[in-house]
Amino acid sequence: MSRPWLNEYPPGVPPDIDLSGCESLVDMCEQTFARFPERAAFTCMGATLGYAALDAQSAHFAGWLQSRGLRKDSRVALMLPNVLQYPVALIGSLRAGCIVVNVNPLYTARELSQQLIDSGAETIVILENFAATLQKVLAGTAVRHVVVTSMGDMLGGRGRIVDFVVRHVRRLVPAWTLPGHVGWSAALAAGARAGYRPAAPALDDIAVLQYTGGTTGVAKGAILLHRNLLANTIQSEAWLAPALTRRAGAQVITAAALPLYHIFALTVCGFLSIRIGGLAVLIPNPRDIRGLIKTLSAYPVHSFPAVNTLYNALMDHPDFGRLDFSQLLVAVGGGMAVQEAVARRWAERTGRVLVEGYGLSETSPIVSCTPVTATAYSGSVGLPMPSTDVSIRDESGREVPNGETGEVCIRGPQVMAGYWQRPDETDKVMTADGFLRSGDIGRFDAHGNLKLVDRKKDLILVSGFNVYPNEIEDVVASHPGVGEVAAVGINDDKSGEAVKIFVVRRDPGLTETDLRAFCRERLTAYKLPRTIEFREALPKTNVGKILRRALREEGAIPPPTAGG
Structure with a gap:
């Protein structure tokens, strides 16, 4: 199909991407480990994890999984906020050939049980703050291995102080009992002793089950292959290149205020930051706006992906004026609509345009984005990403003329392989010619910008x-x-x-x-x-x-x- 939006691409953004340089997400990570062993990879609450340490510790975690008998495609649930343990467990699980199941730490027992049962997860890594929830449902799941970690486990010497405050001063850890669980440090130590055997996952192996309610509200796991997430990472890199190249080879610092278990943050704050050898500043609790501002003030942030409500809350805080955004290269709003009033206010307060992206869990997630060279808020969700086809179709599945409204349908390397164990639901959203029916209603303008006019009917x-x-x-x-x-x-x-x-x-x-x-x-x-x-x-x-x-x-x- 024709892609008229390519004429509007900024200089330096290619029409298509090339995956030939990476065999998997694991290969991508290992290339970065080799290129930038001396660089810091993630930082959280004053502690920093370098790429060399991320390499070693993720291998230890992979070794522990393998020592427990987990095989290729075994599911590993991660029920963690943005702490240093998350990237270690994420990459370690992938290196062991396992499938990551992202779990919202705030889930109730009912929601957690539903997701664990549906995914068939055999292992879970969970922050102790939420262990009491797991205790309620564990017996009814396939989970055989439980790793419990604390906020302080990877914070060095001050970790004990943090854990004391979390447990006894703020009382954020309800009493729990999980017989046979393993502590985080013990798991890594055991994995180091057992050793790690590279599983060498391929592009068409499953990397992540990203759960979404879909149009029915029934929880479904979007099957995201290594190919899907790698593609969207490279698409994002290509799209942001006009802004990020201004760093001229220097390290790019990303504010990771969105939770990594959310697909938008996983791709742009997690995998993209790793691919470019960047530093991601992990924010465990972005609802603590004062604490977020304190953290942001300590780093010259270059990339700031967030949602409309977070930008708004930041600007409403009296300490917002303390922040220096002179080094900010790109701020991307995703996950929900960017309101015009917020975008205009952001531009006035920071001198930087707030660009908007659109995507779905089923598309790893980014489908389109405003060019990072934009000089003003556009009201659209931008242009389709490289290697992405977007077709606006009527109820019978026929493409409508440009400018007319219809359902947004997407085809590209970032589109999921289907829903986990739900071929019937997959058939409902995939067309015969390989497009994903988003359920969102939109139209293209004369310049190829995608404008969304309605959402899935009742979402x-x-x-x-x-x-x-x-x-x-x-x-x-x-x-x-x-x-x-x-x-x-x-x-x-x-x-x-x-x-x-x-x-x-x-x-x-x-x-x-x-x-x-x-x-x-x-x-x-x-x-x-x-x-x-x-x-x-x-x-x-x-x-x-x-x-x-x-x-x-x-x-x-x-x-x-x-x-x-």
Whole structure:
């Protein structure tokens, strides 16, 4: 197909990428280890992990996995925030030939159980803060090996102080018992003794299962091959080249405020930083804006990928003015729509344009992005990435004329291999000619810029995280006092959108307080209903299907606008 957007590419950005220089993500990492052994790779809470140490420690972790009998394609779940243990466990798992299963550390027991059972993970690496959650569900999963780590495990001498504060002052570690678990340091030491045998994964081997609710709200693991993630890493490198080449071979520092278990951060803060020999500054808790500003003030940040709500929260903080962005080369908003007011404010405060990207877990994730040479906010999600075809199609699957609206369909090396153990769901989203049907509605302008005009029909986007109404409704409906429920998204100044539920009581005595407590036990914080409205009845179609759109319109709640 034709790619008219190529005419708008900045100088130096190629129309296509070449994967021939790397055999896998592991090969990519090992090339960097060999090129920059003396460089720092990741830093967190004052401790730094160099590339030479990352090489050695990831090999130790790979050796430990192999010593436990894990084979090629065994699944290893990582339930970690942005701490130094994450890149070690990530790369170590891949070097052992295993498949990484990214798990949100804030998951409830129900959510964790669902993901562990579906993935068939045999091993999990978990921060002790969340071990009590795992304890509740472990017996019902296939997990046989548990590695428990603490915030201080890789922080050197001050690690003991950090752990004391986390455990006894801030009381962030609920009591837990996991018989037979292994400590992080013990696992690395055992792996060093056992030795590591290179598994040499190939491009078409599975690297990561990245879970997404999909359009149905049922958790599905997007199968991301080494090829997919490597391709998107190289695409990102090519796209950012006009900005990053200004470093002239010097190290690029990336602020990794987004969690690495989120696909946007995994690619642009994790794999891309490693590929270019960069330094990623890991932020364990970006909600602590004061702490984030303190960390950012210590580094001349060159790349800052984040979501709209984080940029907004930063600028709202009184200490924001302390930050020096004179070295900033690129700030990329992804995961949710970048609001024009935030983009304009960012440009005024920092002197740097906030560019916007669009993507999906199923596309590793980046599909398109505003050129980094942009001089102003455009309102679009930019141009398709190198080696990427984007087709706007009508309901019958035919491509629509340029400028007309239709479903955004994507084909490229970054598109997933399918959904884990769900060929039926894969068939629903893949076309006969190899395009992924995103479910997002968009159009191209005359210059090849992609403009999103609507999102998947009922998807709610809270601070860059997908929230699926079916999941919320299933949880609320399980309360014995609830007769019917519908969940919709409403505008929210802080999180972009928030969840609102409409409930028809079965028990007249059911209160909002009761329902909130019930939800809090079963849903991660960002999925919790912000607003609860009790109704006598809910609008339905003639076959009895609840009309969520009617509820949004009834309340004069504008339908959500799509984001990257």
